[in-house]
Amino acid sequence: MKAHGFVHKYGDNVDTDVIIPARYLNTASHAELAAHCMEDIDADFVKKVKKGDIIVAAKNFGCGSSREHAPIAIQASGISCVIAETFARIFYRNAINIGLPILECPEAARDIQNGDEVEIDFDNGVIQNRTNGKSYKAQPFPPFIQNIIEKGGLLNSISK
Amino acid sequence: MGMTMTQKILAAHAGLESVSAGQLIEAELDLVLGNDITSPVAINEFEKCGASSVFHKDKIALVLDHFTPNKDIKAAEQCRQVRNFANQYQITNFFDVGQMGIEHALLPEKGLVVPGDCVIGADSHTCTYGALGAFSTGVGSTDMAAGMITGKAWFKVPSAIRIVLKNKPTKWVSGKDVILHLIGRIGVDGALYRSLEFTGSGVKYLSMDDRLCIANMAIEAGAKNGIFPVDEVTLDYGKGRFQHEPVVYAADEDAVYDETVEIDLGKIRPTVAFPHLPENTKTIDEVGKIKIDQSVIGSCTNGRMEDLRAAAAILKDRKVAKDVRCIILPGTQAIYLQALREGLAEIFVEAGAVFSTPTCGPCLGGHMGILGKGERAISTTNRNFVGRMGHIESEVYLASPAVAAASAVTGYITDPEQLTEGVQK
Numbered sequence: 103m104k105a106h107g108f109v110h111k112y113g114d115n116v117d118t119d120v121i122i123p124a125r126y127l128n129t130a131s132h133a134e135l136a137a138h139c140m141e142d143i144d145a146d147f148v149k150k151v152k153k154g155d156i157i158v159a160a161k162n163f164g165c166g167s168s169r170e171h172a173p174i175a176i177q178a179s180g181i182s183c184v185i186a187e188t189f190a191r192i193f194y195r196n197a198i199n200i201g202l203p204i205l206e207c208p209e210a211a212r213d214i215q216n217g218d219e220v221e222i223d224f225d226n227g228v229i230q231n232r233t234n235g236k237s238y239k240a241q242p243f244p245p246f247i248q249n250i251i252e253k254g255g256l257l258n259s260i261s262k
Numbered sequence: 263m264g265m266t267m268t269q270k271i272l273a274a275h276a277g278l279e280s281v282s283a284g285q286l287i288e289a290e291l292d293l294v295l296g297n298d299i300t301s302p303v304a305i306n307e308f309e310k311c312g313a314s315s316v317f318h319k320d321k322i323a324l325v326l327d328h329f330t331p332n333k334d335i336k337a338a339e340q341c342r343q344v345r346n347f348a349n350q351y352q353i354t355n356f357f358d359v360g361q362m363g364i365e366h367a368l369l370p371e372k373g374l375v376v377p378g379d380c381v382i383g384a385d386s387h388t389c390t391y392g393a394l395g396a397f398s399t400g401v402g403s404t405d406m407a408a409g410m411i412t413g414k415a416w417f418k419v420p421s422a423i424r425i426v427l428k429n430k431p432t433k434w435v436s437g438k439d440v441i442l443h444l445i446g447r448i449g450v451d452g453a454l455y456r457s458l459e460f461t462g463s464g465v466k467y468l469s470m471d472d473r474l475c476i477a478n479m480a481i482e483a484g485a486k487n488g489i490f491p492v493d494e495v496t497l498d499y500g501k502g503r504f505q506h507e508p509v510v511y512a513a514d515e516d517a518v519y520d521e522t523v524e525i526d527l528g529k530i531r532p533t534v535a536f537p538h539l540p541e542n543t544k545t546i547d548e549v550g551k552i553k554i555d556q557s558v559i560g561s562c563t564n565g566r567m568e569d570l571r572a573a574a575a576i577l578k579d580r581k582v583a584k585d586v587r588c589i590i591l592p593g594t595q596a597i598y599l600q601a602l603r604e605g606l607a608e609i610f611v612e613a614g615a616v617f618s619t620p621t622c623g624p625c626l627g628g629h630m631g632i633l634g635k636g637e638r639a640i641s642t643t644n645r646n647f648v649g650r651m652g653h654i655e656s657e658v659y660l661a662s663p664a665v666a667a668a669s670a671v672t673g674y675i676t677d678p679e680q681l682t683e684g685v686q687k
Binding site: 115 | 385400451
């Protein structure tokens with residue numbers, strides 16, 4: 103499984119309130135959530151984002167509320183992967199549970215710049231920066247997590 | 263090798279003699295919780311995968327607390343979906359408007375979580391129940407759905423930071439000041455993926471309301487859970503309340519901790535977290551002159567009886583400053599009633615504050631007290647992220663009920679001691 107796209111870069115402690123503000127949590131519609139993704143940290147995100155794009159951030163991405171609406175909004179907006187130095191634990195769990203690939207890779211997270219073109223091979227955890235030719239190695243997912251992501255989420259992976 | 267208190271609870275629920283940090287386990291759940299925001303997503307997942315029954319109708323709690331009483335049509339539809347699900351599956355612990363409270367105030371009050379339990383909730387502040395000596399942690403809606411179906415959840419066994427509490431807090435210092443102080447020291451990711459295990463001779467000086475407040479904000483340090491030892495305070499709280507038999511676990515003498523942090527409770531000052539992270543803390547003495555537009559007293563962090571009493575001790579015979587809106591929200595209907603009986607509601611209304619029914623409302627910028635552009639609130643809630651309580655150019659300062667009440671009176675962030683020399687808390 104692979105991802106390929108252009109990077110939207112953010113800093114430390116991107117919280118779930120800025121990923122999807124609570125004023126939009128009166129719906130579970132993926133499309134409506136996507137329409138407000140990152141609104142309070144990057145109002146132009148929804149205009150700029152293209153299918154396959156990648157979010158790169160620093161420490162503690164997704165901290166705060168347990169709202170699964172946050173990874174849902176990111177996934178539904180077309181993002182193919184989030185790379186960060188570290189993730190808040192509930193976000194990490196939620197992202198995998200809905201089938202949004204996320205990788206912890208401090209070196210890549212620090213090095214990759216906004217707008218860079220990046221390709222990711224989830225089978226071996228290799229992140230290639232096509233803009234500057236550098237590559238980085240993240241821990242690939244263990245098979246059970248890869249299975250969840252390929253099936254499109256935890257419940258899809260366990261339902262008959 | 264010895265186990266921490268958290269590890270012992272997880273081992274018992276996984277049917278294992280022992281576990282160690284980093285191990286992946288599957289644990290039996292005593293309770294699965296959801297609210298009006300997270301449950302609809304969980305119910306959609308539940309239905310999408312073709313489930314037709316829940317693992318145990320008594321071990322699921324559904325609480326309509328975030329956007330209730332319904333703030334708009336969409337919120338009403340979300341509540342209706344949860345209500346229908348609760349009826350269809352005959353969920354025993356479904357709490358609708360009139361019986362509901364803010365989930366993390368309500369569940370302990372009803373005795374639905376007891377020492378030794380293993381609980382997940384689709385709300386990040388589910389870690390609150392660590393105050394009772396239970397393992398409880400926040401998850402997302404998919405985990406909630408899987409939990410409702412199977413009664414199980416997988417966990418990576420956490421390592422722990424030991425927090426050793428010493429001495430007795432001074433008059434206007436509450437659990438809120440203790441946890442803000444700790445987050446200020448270790449940071450918003452200081453306990454990432456780990457447990458915060460509170461211990462030490464100072465624990466006995468913390469009331470259950472203080473402990474619930476402290477455990478509640480463990481997530482704001484990134485922790486998986488925060489947990490207190492079970493002592494007389496816990497067991498007294500549980501008398502006539504706990505709905506099933508508690509099991510008391512204690513950390514092994516030789517339990518291994520990543521690190522130890524000591525806190526002298528006697529030296530903690532009322533503490534305020536500045537925008538836009540809970541780790542941006544200052545003591546009340548370092549705050550300076552900060553004008554406020556709104557004071558919010560309530561939430562799953564500080565909407566309990568002691569919180570309202572602390573606010574009332576300050577607001578009695580005083581008035582909320584001109585140009586300040588003071589909004590007070592009890593955590594549950596029982597707390598609301600008790601506040602009426604003790605005369606607190608009268609004190610609040612006479613002071614010029616709003617005294618609402620329970621709701622999470624303003625804490626997350628939902629309703630009942632949204633901030634406009636450039637406005638500033640002092641709030642007893644748990645997060646002060648950008649836009650948390652309204653406009654992205656608004657600001658939230660986190661503090662205790664006593665500080666929030668004193669600030670409501672003066673219009674500036676204020677040390678309660680300034681107003682109350684000689685007043686008993």
